[in-house]
Structures are given as C-alpha cells and as structure tokens.
Amino acid sequence: MIKIREQIRDIIINNYIKEGKDPFDSIIGQENAKRQILSSLISGRNILIIGPPGTGKTTLAKNIAKLLPEIDFPEGIPLWAYEEFPFVSEEYRKKWREGPFIKIRGEDRFIRIQGSYDLSVEDLIGDIDPSKALKYGIHSLESFIPGKIFRAHHGVLFFDEINRAPPKVQNSLLELLEEKKITIGTYEFQIPLDIIFIATMNPESYYGTEKISDVLLDRFDIINLDYPKDIEEEKKIILKYGKSLDVNFPEKLLELTIEFIQKLRKDDKLERKPSVRSTIGIYEKAQALAIIDKKENVEIQHIFESLLSILPHRIRLKPSYKMEINEEEYVKNQWNSFIIGKDFRS
Structure with a gap:
C-alpha cells in the first residue's frame, strides 16, 4: 500500500x-x-x-x-x-x-x-x-x-x-x-x-x-492561526456555521455585534479573548430570544441579553483587574460604553 x-x-x-x-x-x-x-x-x-x-x-x-x-x-x-x-x-x-x-x-x-x-x-x-x-x-x-x-x-x-x-x-x-x-x-x-x-x-x-x-x-x-482579520470575514463565518432561526437578524446589528467582539479582543485587560464560537453563540441565542418575545427581528436588547449569557465564562480578565471587577460586570460596562452614539436602528 x-x-x-x-x-x-x-x-x-x-x-x-x-x-x-x-x-x-x-x-x-x-x-x-x-x-x-x-x-x-x-x-x-x-x-x-x-x-x-x-x-x-x-x-x-x-x-x-x-x-x-x-x-x-x-x-x-x-x-x-x-x-x-x-x-x-x-x-x-x-x-x-x-x-x-x-x-x-x-x-x-x-x-x-x-x-x-x-x-x-x-x-x-x-x-x-x-x-x-x-x-x-x-x-x-x-x-x-x-x-x-x-x-x-x-x-x-x-x-x-x-x-x-x-x-x-x-x-x-x-x-x-x-x-x-x-x-x-x-x-x-x-x-x-x-x-x-x-x-x-x-x-x-x-x-x-x-x-x-x-x-x-x-x-x-x-x-x-488568528482571529478573523475584519468584520466581513467573521460575518461570513457566522452566516456559514451559525444556525439561522425563523427570525431576521438585521445586518447592521450583526455587524455591530462583531465589531464589539473584535474590540474586546484588542483589550489588554483580557488574558483570554472571546472566540468566534462566542460570536456564533450570540448570533444564535439572540435569534432565539427574539422568537420567545414574538418579534420578527432581533433587537438590541436581545444582543445584550445574549452577551451576558455567552461571554463572561468565555473570557478571562488578567489577575490585576480581577480585584476591581468580575467578567460579567466587565461585559456590561464595555457594552454600555460601546453603544453610546451608535446607530443600531435597522
């Protein structure tokens, strides 16, 4: 042989x-x-x-x-x-x-x-x-x-x-x-x-x-190997491997979600960064939450809810920052700061 x-x-x-x-x-x-x-x-x-x-x-x-x-x-x-x-x-x-x-x-x-x-x-x-x-x-x-x-x-x-x-x-x-x-x-x-x-x-x-x-x-x-190089590349991965449920995920909100995740990857406070699996998880869970709320479209609050479920256990703050804040509070603070001034309407 x-x-x-x-x-x-x-x-x-x-x-x-x-x-x-x-x-x-x-x-x-x-x-x-x-x-x-x-x-x-x-x-x-x-x-x-x-x-x-x-x-x-x-x-x-x-x-x-x-x-x-x-x-x-x-x-x-x-x-x-x-x-x-x-x-x-x-x-x-x-x-x-x-x-x-x-x-x-x-x-x-x-x-x-x-x-x-x-x-x-x-x-x-x-x-x-x-x-x-x-x-x-x-x-x-x-x-x-x-x-x-x-x-x-x-x-x-x-x-x-x-x-x-x-x-x-x-x-x-x-x-x-x-x-x-x-x-x-x-x-x-x-x-x-x-x-x-x-x-x-x-x-x-x-x-x-x-x-x-x-x-x-x-x-x-x-x-x-490294994380996707830009928003467009990560979006292609999510749409290919993430589950699409019976609800619309507005493109602007999806790009906003990816932009937030990529921002966290650049944060030197984190020793463990959010992976593409995290982004896929948020994409899938936000759709499920919209269905529960009987909505035709994913809305910004569904993304926020998903972030708090998907991210805290998938990231890790460096020990010097853990004295001040835990991962869940970190995600909340980062998200609230991130969406200030953002246009997330469809």
Whole structure:
C-alpha cells in the first residue's frame, strides 16, 4: 500500500494545485496558514497549529482527513490491526489476503487525542493485558490493548491541545514523530505506523498548559492561526456555521455585534479573548430570544441579553483587574460604553 503521506501529496498536487482549487474551502480566511499547511503536507512533515480557541484548528485537521482516499480493509478486523502489526494472528493475515473487503473513508480514519493533565502514555500507545497474555500468549492480538495512536494507522492522528498533556506523554511522541515507529512498554521491537500527525496548542499564556520542550518542537512545522482579520470575514463565518432561526437578524446589528467582539479582543485587560464560537453563540441565542418575545427581528436588547449569557465564562480578565471587577460586570460596562452614539436602528 502506498504510504499515506505520499497519497496526500499526490492528491493535493494533482487534484487541487494543478486545478487551481482550494482543498480547504470550508475554512474562511486564514490564507497564509492554509498555504503553510499545504507545503507541510506536500513535504511530508509533522504539523503543529498554534492559535487561541475558536480559530478553526480542529476544522482544518478534519479537512485534511477528508482529502484522503478510501481504502480497502478486511471486514471484521479492527482498523488498528493492520497486516504488518506484530500481534496479528494468521487468521487475520488470511483475511488480509482473501477478504471480504470494505471501503473506509478518510474522515473515518481521523483519530483525536484530547490533551489533558491525566492523559497517560498507555492511553496513547496501549499495553499488554497480563491476564490475557497468560491465556493467549504475549504476542497475541487478544492480549494487546491498543492506544489511540494505532487506531490512526493509514489516517490522521490529531492531538488537540498537546500542551495540556504532561511532559512524559509529550516525550513518548518523539519516536513516532522522528521514526514513524512506536515501541510498546519494555518490548524491544518497534512497530511501524503510517500516519499524518497534526497537533494543536493554545498559546502558552493560557491556563492549564504545559511548556513544550524544544526537542519536541523541533519535530514540527509550526502554523499560526488568528482571529478573523475584519468584520466581513467573521460575518461570513457566522452566516456559514451559525444556525439561522425563523427570525431576521438585521445586518447592521450583526455587524455591530462583531465589531464589539473584535474590540474586546484588542483589550489588554483580557488574558483570554472571546472566540468566534462566542460570536456564533450570540448570533444564535439572540435569534432565539427574539422568537420567545414574538418579534420578527432581533433587537438590541436581545444582543445584550445574549452577551451576558455567552461571554463572561468565555473570557478571562488578567489577575490585576480581577480585584476591581468580575467578567460579567466587565461585559456590561464595555457594552454600555460601546453603544453610546451608535446607530443600531435597522
């Protein structure tokens, strides 16, 4: 089977670049980031996407998986139990030779690992179950409990918020990133893996993150994402991904809402800024409130109500300002100051 990195390279070049198409057309904006990701995929390199929450990191990674071609896989065999796997039994190897086979799409070979402080190396790699090893043998498929890394074979391994994983877990990835192989526990043999590795992380200033070692960073191409560059770009994202309910959201009010959110992102009092998910949430909730009030149009009070529900827990004031005010009062004050002199009539 052709290596997955070679497949994605050929698909990008032949199906998109030569045809002048955007393989990530579901992502609005972020043109430089998309260009850098394409160059990393073509050259077969590991990718680390850095950006605040809600900037499209996960969406980009899922888009890459959708580019992958379908593969033929023996029916009834777990996806991680590929033919070259050392624990695969002769019965399974026979299925690999004779079938029957089923088609597996690229998006079904997208495996996500969520970084967290309690993530263990065994969660990623897997381990041998001692009781089953006594019954079936140490090299039997039944004795092995696979981690998520093996489930991504012939697909995309997406490690979300890698800098929330403890250092021991981060270090366990070095062999995979450098050699495309994994050693299980204390066993000496290495198991080859055919994957595209994509990781994301929030900026290191975010709460609950661990520092990424220079040795690990050296295995990645770093791609930076940021918030939408202007009101028009963010409006396109909201209208594409936000739910439109049975009520009108006046364009002027929508632009006013986006302008307010973008103003907050520039405020140096905040250490955590409102994401695009916040704007989408306000867009959806304001419509719902208008429906409750039996209004045909979203009105300014619906936006204000939505702000107080959506924003306070999605932003964080810097410690030096928390002594003076909490996040809810901050949102109220900022909004009241912002709308002074604004024409928000339809």
